[in-house]
Every structure is written in C-alpha cells, then in structure tokens.
Amino acid sequence: xxxxxxxxxxxxxxxxxxxxxxxxxxxxxxxxxxxxxxxxxxxxxxxxxxxxxxxxxxxxxxxxxxxxxxxxxxxxxxxxxxxxxxxxxxxxxxxxxxxxxxxxxxxxxxxxxxxxxxxxxxxxxxxxxxxxxxxxxxxxxxxxxxxxxxxxxxxxxxxxxxxxxxxxxxxxxxxxxxxxxxxxxxxxxxxxxxxxxxxxxxxxxxxxxxxxxxxxxxxxxxxxxxxxxxxxxxxxxxxxxxxxxxxxxxxxxxxxxxxxxxxxxxxxxxxxxxxxxxxxxxxxxxxxxxxxxxxxxxxxxxxxxxxxxxxxxxxxxxxxxxxxxxxxxxxxxxxxxxxxxxxxxxxxxxxxxxxxxxxxxxxxxxxxxxxxxxxxxxxxxxxxxxxxxxxxxxxxxxxxxxxxxxxxxxxxxxxxxxxxxxxxxxxxxxxxxxxxxxxxx
Numbered sequence: 001x002x003x004x005x006x007x008x009x010x011x012x013x014x015x016x017x018x019x020x021x022x023x024x025x026x027x028x029x030x031x032x033x034x035x036x037x038x039x040x041x042x043x044x045x046x047x048x049x050x051x052x053x054x055x056x057x058x059x060x061x062x063x064x065x066x067x068x069x070x071x072x073x074x075x076x077x078x079x080x081x082x083x084x085x086x087x088x089x090x091x092x093x094x095x096x097x098x099x100x101x102x103x104x105x106x107x108x109x110x111x112x113x114x115x116x117x118x119x120x121x122x123x124x125x126x127x128x129x130x131x132x133x134x135x136x137x138x139x140x141x142x143x144x145x146x147x148x149x150x151x152x153x154x155x156x157x158x159x160x161x162x163x164x165x166x167x168x169x170x171x172x173x174x175x176x177x178x179x180x181x182x183x184x185x186x187x188x189x190x191x192x193x194x195x196x197x198x199x200x201x202x203x204x205x206x207x208x209x210x211x212x213x214x215x216x217x218x219x220x221x222x223x224x225x226x227x228x229x230x231x232x233x234x235x236x237x238x239x240x241x242x243x244x245x246x247x248x249x250x251x252x253x254x255x256x257x258x259x260x261x262x263x264x265x266x267x268x269x270x271x272x273x274x275x276x277x278x279x280x281x282x283x284x285x286x287x288x289x290x291x292x293x294x295x296x297x298x299x300x301x302x303x304x305x306x307x308x309x310x311x312x313x314x315x316x317x318x319x320x321x322x323x324x325x326x327x328x329x330x331x332x333x334x335x336x337x338x339x340x341x342x343x344x345x346x347x348x349x350x351x352x353x354x355x356x357x358x359x360x361x362x363x364x365x366x367x368x369x370x371x372x373x374x375x376x377x378x379x380x381x382x383x384x385x386x387x388x389x390x391x392x393x394x395x396x397x398x399x400x401x402x403x404x405x406x407x408x409x410x411x412x413x414x415x416x417x418x419x420x421x422x423x424x425x426x427x428x429x430x431x432x433x434x435x436x437x438x439x440x441x
Contacts, residue, residue, distance in 0.1 A: 013025060013026070013027045014026045014027065015034075016031075019039070020039035021036070021037055021038070021039050021422055022035060022036040022037075022039075022073070023035040023036075033073050034072060034073065035072045035073055036072075036073035036074055037065070037073070037074070037422060037423075037424050038057065038059040038060075038061050038063060038065065038422050038424075039061050039063075039422070040059055040060040040061035040083075040422075041059055041060045041061075041403075041419055041420065041422065042057055042058070042059035042060075042403060042404075042417045042418075042419065042422060042424070043058055043059050043060060043083075043084065043085050043086065043403060043404075043419075044057065044058055044084070044085065044086045044087050044403070044404050044417075045057040045058075045087070045404050045406060045415055045417050045424070046087050046088050046089055046096075046406065047089075047406050047407065047408045047409050047415065048089060048093050048114075048408075048409060049089050049090075049091050049092065049093045049357060049409055050092065050093045050357055050409060051068075051093065051409065052354065052355045052356075052357070052408050052409050052410040052412065052413065053068055053069040053070075053408070053413070054066070054067065054068045054069075054114060054408075055067050055406070055408060055415050056087055056089070056096060057087070057417060057424060058080070058083075058084035058085075058086070058087045058098055059083070059084070060083040061083070062079055062080045062081070062082060062083050062084070063077055063078070063079060063080070064077070064078040064079075064080055064084065064087065064096075064098060064108075064140065065077055065078075066078075066111070066114050067415075067424065068114070069413070069426055075114065076111055076114055076140075078108075078111075078139075078140040080098060080100070080106070081100075081106075082100045082101060082102065083100070083101060084098040084099060084100055085099055085100070085101065085179060085180050085181050085199065086098070086099040086180055086181055086182055086183045086197075087099075087183065088183040088184060088185055088319075089110075089185065090185045090188070090193060091185055091186075091187050091188065091318060092188060093110060094109070094110055095107055095108065095109060095110060095143065095185075095209070096108050096110050097183055097185065097195055098183075099180030099181070099182070099183045099197055099199070100179075100180060101179040101180070102178065102179075103146075103178030103179070103180060103199070103201075104145060104146050105145065105146040105180070105183065105195060105197050105207060105260065106142060106144075106145045106146075107142075107143045107144045107145070107195070107209055107258065107260070108140045108141060108142055108143060109140075109141040109142075109143050111139060111140055111141075143209075143257050143258045144209055144257070144258035144259055144260045145260070146197075146207055146260040178199060178200065178201045179199050179200045180197050180198065180199040181198065181199040181200065181272060181273060181274055182196075182197065182198045182199065182273050182274055182275050182276040182287075183195065183196070183197050183276065184196045184276035184277055184278055184285075184318070184319065185278070185318070186278040186282045186318070187278070187280060187281075187282055187318065189282065191210060192208050192209055192210035192211075193208070193209050193210075194206055194207070194208055194209075194263065194278065194282065194299070195207045195208075195209055195260070196276045196278065196285055196287075197276075198269075198273025198276055198287065199272060199273055200272050202267070202269045202270065202271065202272060202273065202289070203265055203266065203267050203269075203273070204265070204266040204267075204269075204273060204276065204285070204287055204297070204302075205262060205264075205265050205266075206262075206263045206264045206265075206266070206285070206299065206300075206302060207260040207261065207262055207263060208260065208261045208262075208263050209258055209259075209260055210258060210259060210261065211257065211258045211259075263299075263300055263302070264299070264300060264301060264302030265302060266285070266287070266295075266297045266302045266303075266304070268295060268304050269287065269289040269291070269293055269295065270289070270291050270293065271289035271290040271291025271292075271293060272289060272290045273287060273288075273289055274288050274289055274290050274323060275287070275288040275321060275322045275323050275324075276288075277317045277318060277319045277320070277321060277322050278317070278318045278319075279315045279316060279317060279318070280315075280316040280317065280318060280360040281316075282299065283298065283299055284296055284297065284298060284299065284305075284311065284315055285297045285299055285302075286312075286315070286317065286322055286325075288322050288323045288324045292324055293324070294312070294322070294324040294325060296308045296311055296312065296315075312325060312326060312363055313326065313327070313362060313363045313364040314362055314364070315362060315363075316359075316360040316361060316362045317360060317361065317362070317363075318360055319346075320346055320347040320348055320360075320361050321344075321345070321346045321406065322345070323342060323343070323344065323345050325363055326363060326384070326386065327347060327363035327364070327369075327383055327384030327385065327386065328345050328347065328369055328371065328381075328383070328384070328385055329385065329386050330381065330385035330386055330387050330388060330389075330390035331345060331369070331371040331379070331381065331385060331390075341373050341374050342371055342372070342373035343372065343373045343374070343401065343402060343403060343404070344370075344371070344372050344373070344402060344403065344404045344405045344406075344416075345369065345370065345371045345372075345405075346369070346370045346405060346406045346407055346414075347361060347363075347367055347368065347369040347370075347383045347384075348361060348367050348368055348407045348411045349361045349365060349366075349367045349411070350366060350367050350368060350411070351368070351410060351411030351412050351429065351431075352411075353410070354410055354412045355410050355412075356410055357409040357410060358407075358409065358410065358411050363384060364384065365383075366382070366383060366384070367382075367383040368380060368381070368382065368383060368407070368411065368429070369381040369382070369383040369384075369385050370405045370406070370407060370414055371405070372402035372404075372405040372416060373401070373402060374400075374401045376396075376398035376399055376400050376401060376402055376418070376421075377394050377395065377396060377398075377402075378394070378395040378397070378398075378402065378405055378414070378416050378427065379392040379393065379394055379395075380392055380393045380395070380429075395427055397416070397423065397425045398416065398418040398421055398423055398425065399418070399420075399421050400418060400419065400420040400421055401418065401419040401420060402416050402417070402418055402419065403417050403418065403419040404416065404417050405417075407429070411429060412428070412429050412430075413426060413427060413428055413429055414426070414427040414429055415427070
C-alpha cells in the first residue's frame with residue numbers, strides 16, 4: 001500500500017454507528033471508538049472526589065463506565081454481574097461501590113490509570129488502615145461484597161429473616177423487593193469506613209468496610225464519635241441475613257480482601273429511599289425518599305432524630321446530593337413552567353481555583369445548586385435557594401427525563417445523564433467577570 005504522506009494517496013475512512021450507541025472510525029489500519037456510552041438506560045453517575053475531569057456511571061446494561069474529559073467515550077469499562085442502580089466513590093477516590101437489584105453492595109478498587117491510579121496508586125491522607133497494601137491494577141478489582149438481604153442463614157430454607165432483623169419488608173408470604181437506589185460513603189476512619197445503602201424495601205442499612213484485623217463488635221469506625229461502652233448494633237440472624245450465603249459463600253469470602261459488616265438498620269421511611277449523604281464528621285446520616293421525606297439519623301445506633309432543630313443547616317455534608325432540604329426549596333415551583341418532577345439536585349460551595357477539590361458544605365453556606373428532572377432541562381441556582389421562582393440559568397441538551405446531574409469535584413464543570421436518550425453531557429461552568437454571574441454551556 002502506498003504511503004499517504006509521500007504519495008498523496010488518501011486512506012479511506014468509514015464512520016460506523018452501532019446499535020449499542022457507539023460511533024467507530026474504521027480504516028485499513030484498524031478501527032477506533034470515537035463516541036460511546038451506555039446501550040441501555042443509565043441509572044446513576046458520581047464525580048471523582050479528587051480528579052476534576054473524571055466521573056463514573058452505571059446502568060441497566062450491567063456496565064460500569066469510567067469517564068475522563070475531554071474524551072467522548074469511556075476510558076475504561078467493566079462488566080458487572082447484574083445491572084446497577086447506584087454508584088459512589090469513597091471520599092479519597094480509592095474505592096468505588098455499586099448497588100444491585102438483589103440488595104448486594106459490591107466494593108471495588110479503582111483501576112490504575114483512573115483517578116488516584118494516575119499518581120501511581122499512592123494512598124491519600126487518612127486512608128483506611130489495612131488497605132494501604134492494596135495496589136491498583138488496570139482492571140476493576142473486587143474488594144468486598146455484602147450478601148443479599150433475601151438470603152437466609154439456614155440452608156434448608158425453613159427460616160427467613162424478619163423485618164426486625166433487617167430483612168426487606170414482605171407482603172404476606174412473598175419476599176420483599178430489596179433493589180438498591182442510593183449509596184453513600186462516609187469519611188475514612190482510623191480503621192474502616194461506613195457505607196449506607198437504601199432502596200425499595202424502604203430501609204437503610206449501614207455497613208462497615210474494613211480489612212483484617214476485624215474491628216471490635218459495636219465500635220464506630222470514626223473514634224471521635226464512638227459512644228463509650230456501645231453495645232453491638234446488629235446481631236444474631238440479622239447479621240447472617242446480610243452476609244454472603246449459599247454453596248459458594250465460603251469460597252467467595254476467602255477470596256475477598258476486605259469485608260462488609262452490618263452496623264445498623266434504619267427504618268421509618270414510607271417511600272423508596274432515593275438519596276443518602278453522610279455528615280463530614282460521620283456522626284449523622286441524612287436520607288430522602290420518593291415520598292418527599294427528609295430524615296436525619298444518628299450513628300452508630302441508627303436512631304432517627306425526631307426534632308433536628310438547627311442540624312439540617314449546621315451539618316457539613318460529604319456530597320451535597322440530597323434532593324430535599326431547606327436550602328433547595330426554591331427548585332420546587334408551583335408555576336406551570338416548572339411543575340415537572342425533580343430527580344436530581346447537587347449543591348457545592350462556590351468554585352474557586354480550577355482543579356482544586358471543594359470542601360464539604362453546610363446548607364446555610366452560599367454556593368451553587370444544580371437541579372434537573374422530567375423536563376430534560378438542567379437548571380443552576382444560587383444556594384441556598386429558598387424562594388419560589390428563584391432566578392436560574394437553564395441548559396438544554398437532553399430530550400427527556402434527566403436521571404442524575406452532578407458538579408465535578410472542583411465545581412467548574414458538571415455532568416448529566418439522560419434516562420431515555422442515554423446521553424452523558426458535560427457542562428462547563430464559568431463566571432462572568434463583569435457581573436459575577438455564573439453560567440454554563
């Protein structure tokens with residue numbers, strides 16, 4: 001074949017679109033994917049907590065996709081054993097957890113070459129004790145997995161865990177639906193980290209991710225909030241119901257590096273758990289449901305705070321991704337133009353230097369707020385947003401419902417995913433120097 005650089009002969013190039021939503025450039029020397037994404041409905045996305053250009057997404061196609069701007073295709077893909085309804089990073093970006101329809105939580109080591117892997121796999125400050133010996137590989141590494149709440153500890157199947165022990169609610173003799181819709185990591189403690197999960201069974205389970213040696217029973221991973229003489233929070237059959245079970249349970253447990261221990265089970269919501277967020281100190285957990293409920297729970301006991309007082313405005317939250325709260329009341333308008341149901345909201349401090357991760361924010365502090373829902377419009381407000389019909393900037397890119405929208409870690413960019421158009425859109429967030437107004441596009 002003639003050399004096109006010396007002979008002037010052009011090499012033919014063909015653009016190919018696939019049924020899975022990818023666009024490939026094909027030629028005599030090979031093919032390259034130019035545009036790619038989920039080929040079934042995406043369900044959730046999460047920004048990387050330390051890399052301002054990276055994020056992850058999951059969907060019903062069983063794919064975990066790792067993205068990095070400015071690429072229009074995932075930089076890494078991983079096939080999960082089942083579809084995932086939610087995904088979250090640990091606050092140092094070293095671990096990524098996914099929630100599945102059978103109620104299991106799978107914790108993976110973030111692959112090298114993505115996030116902290118770009119810096120040679122070095123452990124960030126305040127890393128979990130016992131996990132520093134883990135070296136990231138180029139592939140997704142399973143660290144720990146929780147058992148399905150539907151499984152029983154009795155191999156004969158004669159006993160099923162009760163709702164009191166942390167099993168899903170049931171109607172008559174049928175098993176409950178324990179599909180997970182929300183996940184959240186706490187800050188790293190001295191020896192472990194907490195993971196909260198919730199979904200269709202209207203319960204929140206708090207698990208503890210730790211490595212050998214196992215932590216003392218009933219202890220809190222964050223020593224500064226551990227109550228003296230705390231008793232075990234979950235014991236007996238309730239613990240067994242959340243551990244891996246079945247013929248391969250022993251083999252699976254021996255192969256894993258870490259372990260997930262149940263700490264408590266929070267009940268009280270009447271709707272499906274939709275959003276979860278830990279306070280920065282790890283002493284409280286905030287939850288939302290699709291019944292427009294906003295509850296605060298104390299940790300490690302998992303008790304609801306009946307009269308929160310100033311707690312909702314004073315607590316600094318890890319993610320700021322709750323849908324309901326007093327600092328985002330203005331997103332819910334009674335006007336016809338903004339009457340659609342909201343599905344996602346995310347508030348951060350006002351961005352400063354590009355590339356610098358933002359600190360945790362309390363609801364009373366100023367910042368920026370993103371909201372999106374059924375209309376397919378992304379709106380950006382000043383936070384706290386507490387007045388009806390508050391002024392906002394609108395972004396149009398999706399043609400239908402937006403499943404999730406999040407700021408990236410420095411606040412100078414945002415990402416949204418469409419539930420039905422399957423688009424993953426990255427937005428640039430800029431500030432007008434003359435007026436001081438924020439906009440994006």
